[in-house]
Amino acid sequence: MVLTVRQDSKPSNHPLWRDGIQPLNLPSLNSPIEVDVAIIGGGFSGLWSAFHLLERNPSLSIAIFEAEEIGFGASGRNGGWVSSDYPVDPVTLKERHPKADIEKFWDAMRSCVDEIGDFASTHSPEAKFRKAGSLIFARNRAQLQRIKGSLFGKKRLLGPNETQSMLKVDGAIGSLFDPDCATIAPYPLVIALTKYLLSRGVVIFEGSEATTDGEYCQVNGYRVTSRQRVIATEAYKRPSRRQIPIYSLMMATSPLTAEERGMVTDVAGLAFMEALHNVNYAQMTADGRIAIGGRGARYPYGSRLRSSKENKESVHSQISDLLEKWFPQLGQWSVTHRWGGPVAVRWNWESYLFFDPLTQTGSIGGYVGDGVTMSYLSAKALADRMLGGEKYIDMPFFENRSRKWPIEPLRFLGANALVSLVKVADHEERFTGRESFIYKGASLLIGK
Template sequence: EAKSTGYGASGRNGGWVSSDYPVYRKTLEKRHGLDATDNLFKELANAIDEIGQISGQIAPKASFVKSGTVTFARNKAQERRLKESADSEHFWKPAGELGQLIQVTDLRGGLFNPQCATINPFQLVLGLANYLESKGVVIAEGVFATQTNGGVLANSSLVKAPVVIRASEAYSNPGREFIPLYSLMIASEALSEEIWDQIGVKDRFTFAEGTHLVNYAQRTADNRLAIGGRGASYPFGSKLIEEKEMTSSVHQSLEIMAKRWFPVLKNVKFTHAWGGAVAITRNWEPYVQFDKSTGSARLGGYAGDGVTMSYLASKILADLIVGRESNVTNLHFVNREIRKWEIEPLRYLAVNSLVKLSGIADKEEARTGRPSLVSRLISPLILR
């Protein structure tokens, strides 16, 4: 660990233990077939329950609670899009019914998916680290690791092992195999029960607005509102730039969004702000790869859905390493080649244009109530 345990995405994410996958179900069915798609979502649902069991045993402070997730619509275009995307995992609830769960302004209804849990991610990773150390595992903090042909170069020392796993996600050297996109978050001061009574979310389900630009939120165990989203620009050449984690314009837009949803937050202070990079492959699918002949393994590309996916990917990789065939080792993304991104500067221009255009599409739909023309143009390019 180059910094300290939990410094990366494992400790700084939005706390969604979700069955969501970066690629839409209908797209997956076209790419890989109905059976492969069904198998994937079955294993994601199983993974959520397994994470809950593990969390209860080794990380009770993570406050794991499985109460689902809500994606709500606040204009006609969002309502139409969400209704069309309803499936066997996502159930449409009209405004009257959904309003009993969450009291958002201009609510038109939304999708409910029971396969999602809420956690404190930092407490989960700390609990896991403490458990592993109690079993004799050594976690070397403050050590910058680089994979080499002979093993791992850790600071100035070469560490050799029969199997070397690269699980550093966006903090790896991406080449053209993935890009780092920054996802930023803010959290409010602890809110009173009177304020939460006017918001809802009694059971601490996760929630988001059905916009094109990604957003996500939760009610924390200590009664804060934590909300995150995209919007920070992609750095040229896929270079990690720490300053982008604190892009003030994105943090401000998240606060504006939260107060637009819930006017009762008008005078509430947002006391915490942070961010980090997630890794996205060109076709938005994760990867799990193991070369038995060299002992080289890698996994990643979770595109912001990493809490459940990183657990599932690790479970797959463990089976591959010990040579055990299982239901998860046959999932469609295992040992598949990674589709490469376009070369620079095309990548820089395209990705940042898509981020900007997604925001424009949301403003267009909020203003007109009609599906965005901009969105229709960019959707085929995103490959989701």
């Protein structure tokens, strides 16, 4: 069957999730202010930090400062996987953190998926939280070997028939099913969470870029005095060797007909991806579109953020190719939305939580592409620490220090070699059916 991608209706950088949801248009700060806690960054990390602080101490006065608008960053643009995944595998995590309680960490991640679901069901029906699990499918033997190596917790290996019964993907020879994953429309959740915080008395400013010297914040030329501070700016932190921005791009099809949806999956809310080295992720949205994303955009020299990286035709067309390969039975579909955004990656590919008791300043982030659940857990752990608790200090992300990325141009060469080599590695695996040598070599370039 010949596949045709019909004409775009919204070719610009427009996340699907913003359709039909009004931005809040909150004021920017225009006078000095004093609060108990000042939070910098209006994405999930900043918003959940306020949420958890209030859960623990409802009398706190809290202000959130967002440079652009709430949900401007990855939180308003992501793929909507609320998963218990972490960018580093369980075996490596145990080896790296012998003193951490890794089982407790995975348990916490799984519970956080449900806690986000509880919030969404009560306060954000538009976010369409649906917990149907995730399916990582293999289309060659090397991929199958890899997913077998990721089997732990409640994950299950499915054979080809069981895989097909969940997702009618061409050429799948098996899959890994994880029941602890849900899908959402992220921007509506961000907006609902913001409204909830406003209703609890949190003051939230947009168009309010903040800087902090440890004891005070400076916002729009005004001083913000606070006992404690949270830095939750993720990939938007000033360029340094501590983390690099990697771009993830997405697109969404127009709503499929009921018959076409049935050709893809009957499992509402299923998250799915192929076990490629080149990261990819997809979900069937509540209104029957396929929202799919992946990496492949080049790393920008000097870690400087570039909005031009968010909408690369070459990457969007690679993502389109994936859909064509997975579901040739669909025949014809159209792309209505394309967008992208940066994620923060440290040299060790792990998340961090730091809290400095001297300056009373905390920071969380470094989620790579798994930040929807992780930002919730990090914010919860940070709130506990800021209020004197020690419940999460045995988690691997707590005070997690990483080597710095190499200086430029080594960083540029290494990161972009990886971007190219993962694609070659996927070709190699398709032809040989064996784990890629190229990938093993490439991972040394980037600290994995």
